Amino acid sequence: MSKKRKLKLPTANELAKKYRTSGKASEILLSPEDSLWLPSSNIAINYTFGGGIPYGRILELYGEESSGKSLLAIDFAKCCQLLGGIVLYADAEATYDAHWNEVNGIDNDRVVLFQETAVETLSDWIRDQALYYRSQLVNNEPILVILDSVAALDCADNIDSSQTDAKAEMGNRAKAIYKMFRIRNQLFNELGISFIAINQLRQKVGANQFQDPDTTPGGSALKFYASIRCGIYGGKQIKGKVNGIEERVGKLASVRIKKNKVGPPRPTLRTEVYFVPEYREPGFNRYKGFADILQRLGVLTKKGSRYYMGEDMVSNGEDALITKIEKDEKFRKILIRKSKINTVSKMRIKLKKLEGNNQFPVLADSLDE
Numbered sequence: 470m471s472k473k474r475k476l477k478l479p480t481a482n483e484l485a486k487k488y489r490t491s492g493k494a495s496e497i498l499l500s501p502e503d504s505l506w507l508p509s510s511n512i513a514i515n516y517t518f519g520g521g522i523p524y525g526r527i528l529e530l531y532g533e534e535s536s537g538k539s540l541l542a543i544d545f546a547k548c549c550q551l552l553g554g555i556v557l558y559a560d561a562e563a564t565y566d567a568h569w570n571e572v573n574g575i576d577n578d579r580v581v582l583f584q585e586t587a588v589e590t591l592s593d594w595i596r597d598q599a600l601y602y603r604s605q606l607v608n609n610e611p612i613l614v615i616l617d618s619v620a621a622l623d624c625a626d627n628i629d630s631s632q633t634d635a636k637a638e639m640g641n642r643a644k645a646i647y648k649m650f651r652i653r654n655q656l657f658n659e660l661g662i663s664f665i666a667i668n669q670l671r672q673k674v675g676a677n678q679f680q681d682p683d684t685t686p687g688g689s690a691l692k693f694y695a696s697i698r699c700g701i702y703g704g705k706q707i708k709g710k711v712n713g714i715e716e717r718v719g720k721l722a723s724v725r726i727k728k729n730k731v732g733p734p735r736p737t738l739r740t741e742v743y744f745v746p747e748y749r750e751p752g753f754n755r756y757k758g759f760a761d762i763l764q765r766l767g768v769l770t771k772k773g774s775r776y777y778m779g780e781d782m783v784s785n786g787e788d789a790l791i792t793k794i795e796k797d798e799k800f801r802k803i804l805i806r807k808s809k810i811n812t813v814s815k816m817r818i819k820l821k822k823l824e825g826n827n828q829f830p831v832l833a834d835s836l837d838e
Contacts, residue, residue, distance in 0.1 A: 505819070505828070507552070507611045507663045508811045509544045513740060513758040517724060518697055519732020520811040521545075524611065524661035524829075526731060527654070527694055529619075531668040531685045532701035537722055537742035540573065540752045541701070542615050542665045547574040548813050549663075552820060554611035555602050556580045559591050561621035572746055587625045588645040591616075596656060603660045604831040608824050611663060618667040619687040622646060643688030650694040661829040666691055670700065698728040703742075711747045719743035722753070756794050759804075760787045768807045 485492065508521035515521050522528045522545065530538045546556045556579060558565060563584050567577050581602075583594050595614055602612055616622075624645035657664055668691065673684040683700065685691070692698065704721035711718065724738040741754040760776065763769040770777045774786050783800070784790035794801045805812060 503823070503828075505609060505611075505661065506811050506816065507545060507554075507613060508548055508813055508816055509541065510548055510813065511541075511544065511753050511755050512805065512808075512810055512812065513738055513756070513762060514541070514724060514753060515812065516762050516808070516810045517726060517735045517738045518699070519729060519735075521548075522613075522663040522665070523696065523731050524609075524663055525658040526696040527650070527657065527664040527666060527691070528697045528699065529666045529668055529685070529691050529695040530699055530701065531670050533670050533703050535720075535744075536701040536703040537720075537753060538667055538701050539617065540742065540744075542617070542667055543570055543573050543575060544752050545663075545665060546570075546580070546613055546615060549611045549613040550576050550579050551813050552611050552816055553608070554579075554606065554613060557595065557598050557602070557612065557614045558582045559595065559614065559616045560584045561586045561591070562617055564617070573751055586621055586623055587628055588622050588642070588649050589625050591622070592649040592653060596653060599656060599660050599662050600831060603662075603829055607827045607830075609661070609820055609826075609828050612661070614657075614662055614664045616664070616666045618669065619646065619685070619691060620669040622687065643690070646687050647690035650690045654694050659829070660831070666695065692728070695728065696730045697726065697732075700725045700727055707741060707743070709745075709748050711745060716745065716748070718745040718748040724753075754791075756791045759794065760790050762810075763804060763808060766808050768804060 479487070490497070505524040506520040506522065507524065508515045518528075530542060532538045546558075549556055556575075558580050560582055561584075565582055565584070570580075571577060581598055583591070583598075585591050585594065599612060599614070606612065622642065622645075624641045627641055656662070668685045668687065671684050671686060673680065673682050676682040702723045702725065704723065706717050707719040707721065708715055709718040710716075719742055722740050722742045724740060726735055726737075729735075738758045740757040743749045743751055743754070745751070760769070760771075764771050764776075768778070769783070775782050776784050776787075776790050784793050794804065
């Protein structure tokens with residue numbers, strides 16, 4: 470008869486001490502009421518994303534050139550600053566325009582800019598800056614990292630090598646990008662860092678009719694680590710008169726969610742994006758597509774071209790509804806409250822309630838680890 474092996478049973482305290490990030494999900498994870506999201510100023514986009522970008526998660530924004538992806542990233546940055554947060558801007562393309570971003574509502578004094586293309590250096594910069602600013606922002610203010618763009622990154626070995634001697638260049642680059650997200654993903658989660666990776670849209674060579682023809686540079690790491698993958702596709706140009714002269718002032722755009730691990734699937738958002746400040750505020754039309762969302766949520770009903778709230782007609786046509794929403798603050802607040810969509814105002818109230826309850830404490834020796 471074999472002897473039974475004696476096993477030392479760990480205590481609950483020993484388990485908690487040894488595995489500090491382990492425990493009951495109800496105890497170690499935030500409740501939906503306490504979870505924090507960084508919203509944009511666009512109601513329809515917040516709904517499409519599920520509330521914005523959750524703290525500690527990664528959003529990949531990819532699209533065609535001049536589709537509005539950088540404008541959307543800047544809009545999130547503006548909202549981050551409105552909530553008392555800081556923006557860490559990794560400008561790998563060296564195209565950050567202080568004046569243009571100021572036109573779009575950015576306070577450049579609250580943007581920490583780093584112009585670097587080496588993945589390894591950027592990774593360490595993001596880590597050190599995130600630790601420093603999270604130690605300073607102790608009331609759960611958002612920290613947003615914007616990487617512009619993944620397509621401009623390269624690894625140090627490729628940058629320092631002679632171009633004629635370079636071998637397996639793309640493989641080295643993809644490995645470096647994968648390592649950056651693999652070793653920093655947990656840091657983002659622990660510190661509540663929202664991360665936007667801007668990427669390009671390319672056509673997959675040799676794709677057949679059953680395959681997705683779209684692909685993005687930088688390897689497959691971002692596809693895996695991103696909680697939200699959003700494609701922005703440009704459409705027909707919008708023309709309007711500026712000082713009496715007809716110009717191209719924007720374009721129609723489709724916002725499609727390719728992947729969403731933090732919210733339910735949403736239909737493609739058909740919206741508008743504007744680029745000329747003399748004609749209209751640059752960026753995505755804040756309320757385009759909101760009518761369809763309100764109808765889907767049961768807040769409004771539609772009969773023909775008319776929209777009703779209960780028995781009362783509120784507008785005739787979507788354009789009239791958008792105009793009413795923009796001009797009538799009381800009506801706008803009623804719709805937003807009934808729709809339960811996250812906004813900057815709602816997040817400001819939530820952060821106020823959480824003052825004194827820092828969800829992302831930083832240990833004093835973190836930078837020495």
